[in-house]
Amino acid sequence: MIEIDNLQKSFGANQVLNGITMRVDEGEVVCVIGPSGSGKSTLLRCVNGLEGYQGGTVRVAGQQVDRTRPEIRAVRRQVSMVFQRFNLFPHRTALGNIIEAPIFALGEARASAEAHGRALLARVGLAGREGAWPSELSGGQQQRVAIARALAMRPRAVLFDEPTSALDPELVGEVLAVMRDLARDGMTMMVVTHEMSFAREVADRVVFMDAGRVVEAGAAAAVLGAPREPRTQDFLRRVLQPLG
Amino acid sequence: MTLSGFLADAREFLPILAEGVGVTVALTLCALVLATALGVVWALLRTSGNRWLEAPVRWLVNVIRGIPIIVQLFYIYFVLPDLGIDLSAFQAGVIGLGVAYSAYMGEVFRAGILAVDHGTIEAAESLGLSRLRILTRVVLPQAVRIVLPPFGNNLIMLLKDSSQASVITVAEISTQSRLIASSTFKNQEVFTLAALLYLCLSIPLILLVARLEKRFGRR
Numbered sequence: 001m002i003e004i005d006n007l008q009k010s011f012g013a014n015q016v017l018n019g020i021t022m023r024v025d026e027g028e029v030v031c032v033i034g035p036s037g038s039g040k041s042t043l044l045r046c047v048n049g050l051e052g053y054q055g056g057t058v059r060v061a062g063q064q065v066d067r068t069r070p071e072i073r074a075v076r077r078q079v080s081m082v083f084q085r086f087n088l089f090p091h092r093t094a095l096g097n098i099i100e101a102p103i104f105a106l107g108e109a110r111a112s113a114e115a116h117g118r119a120l121l122a123r124v125g126l127a128g129r130e131g132a133w134p135s136e137l138s139g140g141q142q143q144r145v146a147i148a149r150a151l152a153m154r155p156r157a158v159l160f161d162e163p164t165s166a167l168d169p170e171l172v173g174e175v176l177a178v179m180r181d182l183a184r185d186g187m188t189m190m191v192v193t194h195e196m197s198f199a200r201e202v203a204d205r206v207v208f209m210d211a212g213r214v215v216e217a218g219a220a221a222a223v224l225g226a227p228r229e230p231r232t233q234d235f236l237r238r239v240l241q242p243l244g
Numbered sequence: 245m246t247l248s249g250f251l252a253d254a255r256e257f258l259p260i261l262a263e264g265v266g267v268t269v270a271l272t273l274c275a276l277v278l279a280t281a282l283g284v285v286w287a288l289l290r291t292s293g294n295r296w297l298e299a300p301v302r303w304l305v306n307v308i309r310g311i312p313i314i315v316q317l318f319y320i321y322f323v324l325p326d327l328g329i330d331l332s333a334f335q336a337g338v339i340g341l342g343v344a345y346s347a348y349m350g351e352v353f354r355a356g357i358l359a360v361d362h363g364t365i366e367a368a369e370s371l372g373l374s375r376l377r378i379l380t381r382v383v384l385p386q387a388v389r390i391v392l393p394p395f396g397n398n399l400i401m402l403l404k405d406s407s408q409a410s411v412i413t414v415a416e417i418s419t420q421s422r423l424i425a426s427s428t429f430k431n432q433e434v435f436t437l438a439a440l441l442y443l444c445l446s447i448p449l450i451l452l453v454a455r456l457e458k459r460f461g462r463r
């Protein structure tokens with residue numbers, strides 16, 4: 001579904017992605033972990049065409065991702081993105097956020113977009129909150145609306161960039177529960193996260209990145225339970241015992 | 245000044261002052277249109293990302309803001325004719341007030357454009373919305389909500405500053421009231437009426453802006 005081959009990306013002289021090769025198959029959940037600044041967000045943004053890149057290829061459902069070509073909009077409809085800071089449209093209600101792109105990017109009729117939107121809100125546990133403004137919702141609720149907004153495009157894959165990092169600890173669980181549910185339904189997901197227990201439980205595979213390279217990748221149990229690379233071991237030791 | 249005496253004077257002076265109200269409203273609205281149009285241009289140039297456009301406009305705005313409106317009005321009304329540009333007092337008033345306020349409007353619009361959360365633009369891009377849809381459905385609605393309250397405040401200031409056009413003989417409320425006062429010597433009655441007329445125009449605007457602030461501050 002998502003194929004990344006020898007991806008090279010730099011900001012000026014700063015080489016941020018240094019030959020990334022990885023793939024996410026249909027129905028798979030892949031978690032990407034790694035220290036701050038290792039290029040995880042940049043990698044996701046290249047997959048969605050929010051950033052261009054200098055070398056290698058990124059393909060989604062067989063189509064090349066190239067933000068300079070008009071077809072990029074068709075590619076973006078295949079992969080939706082959920083952001084760390086939700087990025088809801090503050091001037092639209094929960095339902096308004098969800099139906100915006102189906103109506104104005106896909107040309108769906110308002111009535112059917114609204115019916116689908118209501119069903120999605122129910123799915124993320126927010127039935128009845130159609131008319132709520134983003135500012136009236138908690139962070140966890142806003143992120144669940146953002147997930148529903150991403151699903152409204154009927155994407156073939158969803159990208160998550162640290163979806164729980166901006167949340168108060170007591171709100172993390174409700175968002176992870178929605179994501180767990182999505183994974184169970186067979187959604188293809190690429191998830192950048194610091195939630196190691198989520199990765200261990202939900203991910204089919206885990207990719208550990210450092211300094212713009214894939215250091216180690218494999219089954220979640222293997223990478224998280226018995227990492228082979230010293231850098232992975234070191235990273236996991238630090239995240240799992242932050243005070244130690 | 246008794247109440248019945250004041251009411252009798254009011255009945256006598258109000259028809260003349262009403263003409264002044266008409267001129268004040270027309271002057272304010274024409275200057276508002278000019279200030280808004282020029283302000284949009286300044287704001288777009290200053291956020292264009294091109295420093296050859298940004299630097300001159302920044303200086304122009306600073307110069308306009310640095311000169312008192314009254315001096316700008318004198319300049320347009322008394323100096324431009326020497327250069328062969330003849331304007332009526334009303335035209336000079338519109339241009340002077342419009343140019344002066346374009347500097348303030350431009351700053352308000354610039355702040356509004358910069359205040360739109362870039363994350364919402366990225367979200368719209370990631371959903372496959374076109375550039376035009378992003379501008380009309382995401383950027384502008386947010387910018388307008390941010391800008392409306394300060395825009396309204398500028399409008400209230402402009403309404404009051406339109407009285408400065410009396411120095412170049414525009415027959416608005418202040419000019420008319422001074423004329424009546426100097427011929428009747430009823431200073432207290434006439435200027436009380438003038439103040440009341442300005443309040444009748446400005447208080448509704450003040451309440452409207454307060455409502456806009458409450459409504460849009462929430463979201």
Ligand SMILES: Nc1ncnc2c1ncn2[C@@H]1O[C@H](COP(=O)(O)OP(=O)(O)OP(=O)(O)O)[C@@H](O)[C@H]1O
Pocket residue numbers: 011014016034035036037038039040041042043
């Ligand atoms: N728009 C940009 N312009 C210049 N440099 C950037 C830009 N975005 C990211 N970078 C740089 O790219 C590198 C990788 O950033 P990125 O955000 O992808 O890391 P990350 O792994 O997501 O980190 P975090 O865990 O903190 O989110 C960093 O050195 C960062 O400073």
Ligand SMILES: [Mg+2]
Pocket residue numbers: 040041042161162
């Ligand atoms: Mg990041």
